[in-house]
Structures are given as C-alpha cells and as structure tokens.
Amino acid sequence: MTELKDVEAKLVEKSGRQSPDTNTWGDHSLDLWEPFIVRKDQIEAEAERLAALPMPNNGVRRTYFVHPRAEEGTLSFTPGISCSLDVLNPGEETAFVRQNASIIDFPIMGGGKVVMGEQSFSIKQYDLLTVPSMTVHKYVNDTDEVQVRLRYSNSPMLERLKVHWLDEDPPLPGQAEYDVTETAEEAGEAPQSPFGTFQLTDDGAYLKPYEELINPEPIEIKPHQWPWEKVKEELDKLAALGSKYKGRRLYLLYDPVTGRTNGTNPNFFSCITIRPGGIVDRPHRHASAAINYYFGGEGHSVVQGKRYEWKAGDLMLSAPGWAIHNHASDVGPVYEMTIQDMPFMINNDSLLWQEDLKGQISLLGSHAGFETNREKVA
Numbered sequence: 281m282t283e284l285k286d287v288e289a290k291l292v293e294k295s296g297r298q299s300p301d302t303n304t305w306g307d308h309s310l311d312l313w314e315p316f317i318v319r320k321d322q323i324e325a326e327a328e329r330l331a332a333l334p335m336p337n338n339g340v341r342r343t344y345f346v347h348p349r350a351e352e353g354t355l356s357f358t359p360g361i362s363c364s365l366d367v368l369n370p371g372e373e374t375a376f377v378r379q380n381a382s383i384i385d386f387p388i389m390g391g392g393k394v395v396m397g398e399q400s401f402s403i404k405q406y407d408l409l410t411v412p413s414m415t416v417h418k419y420v421n422d423t424d425e426v427q428v429r430l431r432y433s434n435s436p437m438l439e440r441l442k443v444h445w446l447d448e449d450p451p452l453p454g455q456a457e458y459d460v461t462e463t464a465e466e467a468g469e470a471p472q473s474p475f476g477t478f479q480l481t482d483d484g485a486y487l488k489p490y491e492e493l494i495n496p497e498p499i500e501i502k503p504h505q506w507p508w509e510k511v512k513e514e515l516d517k518l519a520a521l522g523s524k525y526k527g528r529r530l531y532l533l534y535d536p537v538t539g540r541t542n543g544t545n546p547n548f549f550s551c552i553t554i555r556p557g558g559i560v561d562r563p564h565r566h567a568s569a570a571i572n573y574y575f576g577g578e579g580h581s582v583v584q585g586k587r588y589e590w591k592a593g594d595l596m597l598s599a600p601g602w603a604i605h606n607h608a609s610d611v612g613p614v615y616e617m618t619i620q621d622m623p624f625m626i627n628n629d630s631l632l633w634q635e636d637l638k639g640q641i642s643l644l645g646s647h648a649g650f651e652t653n654r655e656k657v658a
Contacts, residue, residue: 312600313349313358313569315583320593323365327389327428330367338448339374339419341367342431345595356436358569358597360621361548366429368392368421376418378450380443381435382501382545383411386573386617389428392421396503398453406508406575408533408552408617410545412501416450430573430595432619434547499537501546506533515554519613527652528561529554530618540645543623550619555579557612563604566644567632568622570599572607577614581607604637 330341344364350356357363366385368374376395385394391404396417401409411417421427438444475489511531518529530553533544544550555577563582572581578591581598583605590596598618599605625631626645634641635650642649 310602312584312603313347313597315581315586315588315597315600315603316347317588317590317597318345318595320591323388323593323595326365327367327426330365331369331426335369335372338377339368339372347597350436351440354436354439357571358436358600358621359440360434360437360624361569361571361619362433362436363571363595363619364431364433366419366427366431368419368427368429370421370424370426373420374418375448376416376450376452377446377448378414378416379435379446380413381433381438382413382547384432384544384548384550384619385409385411386430386432386550387427388430388573388575390421390425391423392419392427394419394503399503401503401505403505404508406617408506408508408511408544408550410504410535412503412545415503416452432548432571434621434624437547437624501535501537504535504544506550511552515552515615519554519556521654522657523559524657525652525654526562527654529556529559538623541623541626545623546627547621547624548619549622550617553614553616553618555607555609555612555614555616557609559612560608561606562635563606563637564633564635565602565604565637566599566620566622566634567601567630568599568620568625569597569601571619572596572598573617575615575617577609578611579607579609579614581605602632 326343330343333341342364344355344362345357346355347357355362355364385403386408387403387405389405391402391407394401394403394409394411394417396411396415403409419427419429435444475491477486477488477492479485480487511533515529515531518531521527521529530551532542533550533552535543535545538544538546542549557577572590573595574590574592576592578589580590581588581596583599584603588596588598592615598607622631629643629646631644632641633644633649
C-alpha cells in the first residue's frame with residue numbers, strides 16, 4: 281500500500297482578468313504543443329528493429345511516439361492521447377491484459393486477429409478496431425507476415441489524473457473469477473431503488489440518492505470493427521464532390537452508443553478522409569487535438585502559419601488544440617486516418633469549434649453547429 285505524506289495546499293491568488301479581452305484567443309495566450317511528423321522511413325525502421333528483438337516476456341513489442349513536451353513518465357503524443365507502434369512476428373501472440381483505458385488499433389502492415397474475452401476479430405491492413413476499457417484482450421499473428429499496428433489510447437489523460445489502472449495478469453475467460461459485468465438486457469429488469477430521484481426546483485434541478493449514484497444505468501461499450509475494404513467503397517464515392525464543396529470528404533467511424541459525442545469509442549473519434557488532388561481545405565480550428573496517419577498520396581498542412589509537407593506513410597500531430605490549420609492534397613488521392621479526442625471534449629462540454637475563421641465559435645454538442653453546401657453542389 282502506498283504511504284501518503286502530509287502536505288499542505290499552496291495559496292495562489294489570481295484575482296482580476298485572466299485572459300486577453302478577445303473572442304479569438306490571441307496567440308500570446310496559447311501554449312500549443314508543436315506539430316511534428318514521424319516519417320515513413322522512421323516508422324519502417326523502428327518496425328524492423330522491434331521485429332528483430334527477442335520475444336518479450338509478454339509478447340508485446342511496442343515503441344511510443346512521444347512529444348518532446350510530454351512530462352517525464354507520460355507517453356503522450358498529444359496531452360491526452362498516446363500513439364504507439366506495435367509489432368508482432370508471424371506465429372506470435374501477446375499475453376492477455378486489461379486496463380481502464382480505451383484503445384483503437386489500426387494495422388498498417390500485415391494482419392492477424394485480436395481476441396477479446398470469448399470473441400475473436402480478424403484484422404487486415406487499414407481495418408480499424410476498438411478495444412473497450414477493461415476488456416481482457418490479446419493480439420495474435422496467425423499470418424506469414426509481420427503485423428504492424430498503430431495503437432491509440434487515452435492513457436496519458438488517466439496518468440495525469442493518477443488513475444490509470446493496468447492489469448497484466450487478468451482473470452481469463454473460463455476461469456471462475458473472470459468478471460463479465462452483465463448488461464441490463466442480459467440481467468433482465470434491474471432492481472429499482474426504493475429511494476428514488478426527485479425534482480427539487482421548478483427549473484429542473486434534481487436530487488439523487490446514494491443508492492442510485494453507485495448504480496447508474498449501464499451502457500455496454502462493445503468492440504467494433506470497420507473493414508477497410510467496405511469503408512473504401514463508400515469513401516471513394518465522396519471524390520465526386522467537386523472543388524466548390526465547402527467541407528471535408530470523410531466518414532466518421534461511428535459507434536451509435538456514443539450518441540451526440542460522435543465517437544468511435546467514448547474517448548476518440550476516428551474518421552477516414554479522401555482528398556482528390558488539388559483540394560485545399562478552409563482554415564479552421566477546434567479544441568480537440570488531431571493525429572493524422574497518411575496512407576495514400578502526398579500533400580501539406582499549414583498550422584499556425586507554418587507549412588508541413590507529408591506523404592503516404594507519415595504520422596503527424598496535425599492539429600494541437602485550438603491551432604488554426606488546414607490541409608491540402610498535392611498528389612491525390614490522399615487517404616488519411618484521423619484520431620481526435622472530440623467525444624471526451626463534448627462529454628466535458630468544452631469542445632469549441634470554428635469552421636470559418638470569420639464566423640462564430642460554437643460549443644459543439646451543446647450549441648448549434650455548422651452546415652456545408654453539399655446540397656447545392658451534389
């Protein structure tokens with residue numbers, strides 16, 4: 281058990297105005313993590329190096345891409361997101377593990393399967409798969425090729441809150457202690473507390489008793505897979521939207537259980553974009569951070585006025601929170617997979633978004649959002 285020290289609070293006065301009097305946040309008030317690119321050659325070299333290592337005791341060959349601004353001990357690509365390169369040789373598998381972080385896996389080479397409890401999901405290049413929090417899972421390479429995956433997690437946020445929980449020896453399916461929480465549907469009608477929630481004021485404030493506080497209605501978060509072959513078939517149809525279209529040609533990989541937060545899982549959304557050659561997006565910004573993996577074509581991004589060139593196989597922190605940015609496809613078609621912490625931000629009622637820098641700033645998920653001109657140009 282960790283022994284806690286006796287400490288005292290510091291008193292820090294911050295009376296008066298705390299930020300510049302502007303609705304656009306002057307650059308001098310921002311402390312943005314700088315964009316950076318992990319190049320294709322560097323990713324491929326690291327994959328080869330990991331594959332040549334002796335098999336680790338848990339089967340996990342993993343290298344994190346860490347931003348130089350990350351605090352010591354925090355493996356952050358952005359302040360709230362980690363991104364690692366995971367390699368599994370043919371015939372190998374990892375040990376089972378579980379943790380209270382949510383995971384998205386995106387294979388960029390090879391394939392295999394992911395075993396989650398009693399389920400098994402086959403994965404191929406560019407298939408995207410979610411691993412829900414506290415799911416006992418392992419990775420298997422039952423192919424003849426090296427499996428290389430990008431793995432995204434919200435563990436940095438949990439580490440900053442000092443609540444990241446990792447179990448490397450979890451109870452396994454079939455064992456008596458294996459804990460699978462029943463959903464409300466599986467368990468039948470849940471018993472109702474006799475100490476109910478009731479309205480306190482006319483404006484809609486309620487009181488809820490402890491008995492209901494510790495037994496909220498469960499919403500099951502299931503693993504989901506988006507096969508690249510099927511996604512690409514739908515995505516390629518968006519290429520027909522002409523140059524007059526004011527929007528981004530993408531599909532959100534959506535889990536309906538996340539509702540208004542537009543999530544692929546409760547913490548992240550993933551979207552996959554196609555950019556025909558010569559397309560230049562309008563500059564925009566949002567409080568959520570964005571990581572792009574480019575796997576077709578080449579182009580450039582402009583972030584806070586600085587230009588960054590990229591090509592297929594590059595991985596980029598393309599949008600630090602609230603940085604002005606836009607992307608352009610110089611050689612198309614460009615395909616890119618984006619991870620953002622948008623659902624987390626909406627859940628916290630803090631997702632500021634500005635589609636047009638001359639237009640309004642909206643609090644997405646609580647205020648009205650934006651429209652495109654797709655009806656006019658379709």
